[in-house]
Each structure stands twice: as structure tokens, then as C-alpha cells.
Amino acid sequence: MSTPASNKNLPQRPLSPFMIGPYYKPQMTSMLSITHRLTGLGLSFGALLLVVWLSCLAAGPECYAVIAPHLAAWYGKLVIFAFTWSLLYHFCNGIRHLMWDLGKGLDLPTAEKTGYAVIFASLGLTAGVFALSLT
Amino acid sequence: MSYRSPLGRARGLGSAKQGTHHFWIQRVTAVALIPLVLWFVYSIAQLPSADYEAVRWWVHAPSVAVALVLFVSCVLYHSLLGVQVVIEDYVAGEGAKITALLLSKFVHVVAAVAGIFAVLKIALT
Numbered sequence: 001m002s003t004p005a006s007n008k009n010l011p012q013r014p015l016s017p018f019m020i021g022p023y024y025k026p027q028m029t030s031m032l033s034i035t036h037r038l039t040g041l042g043l044s045f046g047a048l049l050l051v052v053w054l055s056c057l058a059a060g061p062e063c064y065a066v067i068a069p070h071l072a073a074w075y076g077k078l079v080i081f082a083f084t085w086s087l088l089y090h091f092c093n094g095i096r097h098l099m100w101d102l103g104k105g106l107d108l109p110t111a112e113k114t115g116y117a118v119i120f121a122s123l124g125l126t127a128g129v130f131a132l133s134l135t
Numbered sequence: 136m137s138y139r140s141p142l143g144r145a146r147g148l149g150s151a152k153q154g155t156h157h158f159w160i161q162r163v164t165a166v167a168l169i170p171l172v173l174w175f176v177y178s179i180a181q182l183p184s185a186d187y188e189a190v191r192w193w194v195h196a197p198s199v200a201v202a203l204v205l206f207v208s209c210v211l212y213h214s215l216l217g218v219q220v221v222i223e224d225y226v227a228g229e230g231a232k233i234t235a236l237l238l239s240k241f242v243h244v245v246a247a248v249a250g251i252f253a254v255l256k257i258a259l260t
Binding site: 011013037041047048050054055057058064065068071072084087088091094097129132133 | 137138139140162165169172176179180181182185186190194203207210211214217218242246249250252253254256257
């Protein structure tokens with residue numbers, strides 16, 4: 001691993017260490033932050049699966065018949081459920097981030113309140129989506 | 136103490152004036168995705184079935200095809216910017232970092248082109 005500190009040709013810049021663990025105790029706000037990143041990464045793979053699904057749909061019934069049984073299987077439903085919650089979590093927390101970009105709700109009590117709101121809203125919306133899909 | 140590298144000082148070049156471009160486009164795509172995500176999740180949940188005929192009939196509608204092209208483009212652009220930051224944060228070696236960034240960019244562009252092509256093919260046939 002070549003870090004800036006080990007390279008003598010570069011000035012000794014201050015490094016930004018990974019804070020959670022050795023320096024900070026895990027807190028609700030930092031856990032929501034890392035969850036935002038993890039769901040984002042997961043959704044990138046979800047976007048690729050969406051493209052595979054659309055491409056099979058465009059290719060014709062034979063191609064679609066290859067992936068359709070996987071979507072209907074228990075593991076397919078589990079993956080769709082995980083992507084639905086991830087998308088809705090990233091959506092709700094993304095709005096929280098946009099609000100911070102406007103300079104609103106940056107104080108700790110508000111950040112904790114909006115954090116809990118994001119958890120409950122993402123779970124509520126996921127439940128709503130699955131209730132809607134069953135009707 | 137100057138934080139500029141010797142190479143930077145030798146070249147004598149300053150900011151390219153695009154320092155906030157990544158940040159800004161990430162926000163622009165995020166705002167665009169607010170209505171698009173709501174529409175997409177609601178529409179998928181409302182689909183009568185996941186059968187080939189039912190889904191094709193849904194994508195074939197012009198308004199759905201346009202919204203899907205916008206959704207696929209915005210999602211993959213937003214994803215490209217997000218994955219780039221994750222790679223820059225966690226992949227330390229310079230060679231591995233540049234390889235991962237290039238690979239991510241190629242995969243995102245190929246996925247966007249394939250996704251848009253698939254939607255248009257269904258909509259226009």
C-alpha cells in the first residue's frame with residue numbers, strides 16, 4: 001500500500017484516518033451514514049440487474065423465460081425485497097442529505113430526529129410498496 | 136507549509152475551476168431521482184404481473200419508455216459518481232485505483248447504453 005506518508009517525493013500532508021472503531025464509538029448517525037454508502041453500492045449492482053432484466057425483456061420471450069423463474073423464486077423475492085428497502089432508505093436519507101446541503105438540520109438533536117425518521121420512513125414505505133404489489 | 140506537490144509547483148497551474156462539478160452533478164441527479172424513484176417503485180409495485188407480455192406492454196407505452204430512459208440514465212450517472220468516491224476512498228494503490236475507476240466507468244457507460252437501447256427497442260417495435 002503506498003500512502004502519501006511513505007512517498008518522499010510528496011509533501012507530508014495530514015491524513016484523514018478511518019474514525020469509526022479506533023477513535024469514535026459507533027453512533028446511530030454514523031451507522032446511518034455508512035448504511036447510506038452500503039445501500040448505494042448495493043443499488044449500483046441493482047441498477048446492473050435492472051439493465052439485465054430490461055435487456056432480456058427486449059431480447060424476446062426465450063431470453064425472458066431464462067430469468068423469470070429466478071425472479072419468482074424465494075431468493076429472487078428476497079433480493080427484490082432487499083433492493084426495495086435499500087432504494088427507499090437511500091431515497092429518504094438522500095433527502096436528509098439534500099436538506100443538510102441547504103444548511104438545515106445540521107445540529108445533533110435534529111440530525112438524530114431526522115435519522116430515526118429515515119429509519120421508520122424507509123421501513124414504512126417498503127411495507128407500503130409490498131402491500132401495494134399484493135393488491 | 137505549502138500543501139502543493141513539487142510537480143504542481145513546477146507546472147505552475149492552479150485550479151481547473153471544476154472543483155465542485157462532481158459534487159454538483161451528484162446533487163442534480165439526486166434531485167432528478169426524487170420523482171423518478173417514486174414513479175419507478177410505484178409503477179413496478181402496480182404491475183399486474185411480471186409476465187413477459189405484461190411487462191412488455193407496460194414498457195411499450197411512450198410515457199413509460201421516456202421515464203424509464205430518464206430513470207436508467209440518472210441512476211447510472213448517480214451510481215457512477217458514488218462508486219467513484221467509494222473507490223477513491225478505499226482503494227489505496229495508485230494502479231489498482233485507476234484500474235478500478237476505469238472499469239467502473241466502462242461498466243456504467245455500457246450498462247446505460249444497453250438499458251436505454253433495450254427500452255427504445257421495446258418502445259419502437
